[in-house]
Amino acid sequence: MILKKQLLCTFTNNLNYNDAIRELSSKYDILDKKVFVFVNENNIKDVYLTFNVQKGENYTKAKGTISIHRKKQTNTLYTLNAMNKLIEDENNGVFDKTYQLNWELYQNTIILTNEVGVKVIPLKLFSIVNI
DSSP states (O other), X not given: OOOOEEEEEEEEETTTHHHHXXXXXXXXXXXXXXXXXXXXXXXXXXXXXXXEEETTSOXXXXXXXXXXXXXXXXXXXXXXXXXXXXXXXXXXXXXXXTOOOOGGGGTTEEEEEOSSSEEEEEEEEEEEEEO
């Protein structure tokens, strides 16, 4: 039986990410026993922890945790809402499911939405923590 994975991301900061990892490992059954630690290249205080759980597991167990997706070829992390808004923005305000984003433009980033619109944050892998 093939295990379906769900990628989660927890938002934290450079002072608390080790505590956050301990909390995550107590609340989730983290597949592969790895947490990837990314920092915002423009503000190293912003830390993003990504990890896989079994699909269907409640991802809201830990505060500041969301479900995300990853485009492996470009190491792009994104939410579906952000991808849909990006398509709309790039396609003259029209959402089209067949529109193809140029993922190369978003290499090594996380794409999120906020009250203003789409936010593209450049990321750098800081470490991989084995738990």
